[in-house]
Amino acid sequence: MNGWHLKLLATGLLLLHLADSQALQNPAVLLFGATLTDARAFAVEHASRRGWSIREVTANAALFEQVLDGEETDAILVVQRLLRIRAEFAEESDGVRVSLRAEEVEWPETDREWMADVTGRYADNLANALSSLRAKWDAWRGNSASLPNAPSSRFHGGVPPDSSRMAAEPIGTWAYAAERYAQSRGCELTERATQLESNGQDWERHWVFCRDGSRISVRCRYGDCTTGP
Incomplete structure (x- = not known):
């Protein structure tokens, strides 16, 4: 193996290490007893209740957005900057681990689009959001377990029932x-x-x-x- 290949291999290993380190640093919480479907639906519902726009939902992730800056032109809101939160769901033996990553996007969906990872800056906010998510999950799970003849499927159609949404x-x-x-x-x-x-x-x-x-x-x-x- 020549020097160029060694350098390429070393660079690849470094990038992989940095990616793994970043994943470990992202705020995360374990939803005990959750299935992947349950955790995803519960997190999406929780984000929606908190005022986030749901941009995308896949099998193992969900993407939420919140407008930070914008201006109205001809009755149309032109978004200049938004905060994008990516939730990732990973199954474990005791439940599903939910991790969050934050990204600020300037001039989204234009040729001037620019984005930056701001997970570190929002770490406390993300940790608070995860703590709230787990508290609501634990409360719902406890209430569900105490109901007689509770159905085995937690959510109908992947969405928590109205009783889990608190007061509207x-x-x-x-x-x-x-x-x-x-x-x-x-x-x-x-x-x-x-x-x-x-x-x-x-x-x-x-x-x-x-x-x-x-x-x-x-x-x-x-x-x-x-x-x-």
């Missing part, structure tokens, strides 16, 4: 941005989903619920948030 509350496009702003003001998020209070053509007002029992009114315009009146 309106959500908004920029709920996640509102939560990030509230956290910057010292709010420690609870398991309760952020609630859309009101909205207009290019703005939303949210209630973000904090662990100390308080709630913060946050107004967002194209993902740019401030404390609401």
Whole structure:
């Protein structure tokens, strides 16, 4: 084997090592007792309830999006920057492990598109989202196990039943941005989903619920948030 082939092999091994290291660093959580179908459906439902757009769902992954910046031109929202979260599902002996990876995309689906991995920057937010997902899964699983003659299929059509969705509350496009702003003001998020209070053509007002029992009114315009009146 000549020097060029050795260098090529070394480069390939390094890239493989970096990819494996990155996968290990991505925030992850185990949903005990879940099947792959259950975990995927539950995660998609959870993300939808939190205000995320569902871009793509495959057998072992799901892709969620949230607009961060944009402007309206001729009544059409032109997205300038969005946050994209990729959830990956891996079966294990005790359940399914869900891992998350974050990516910011500028000028999506244009010839100016540019993206960057921001998993590290959003690590705390991703960990909180996974903790919330597991708590809701554990609660649903516990309630399901206590029901007499519970059917063996957890979800009908791959979607959690209404009883697992908590109280129906309106959500908004920029709920996640509102939560990030509230956290910057010292709010420690609870398991309760952020609630859309009101909205207009290019703005939303949210209630973000904090662990100390308080709630913060946050107004967002194209993902740019401030404390609401």
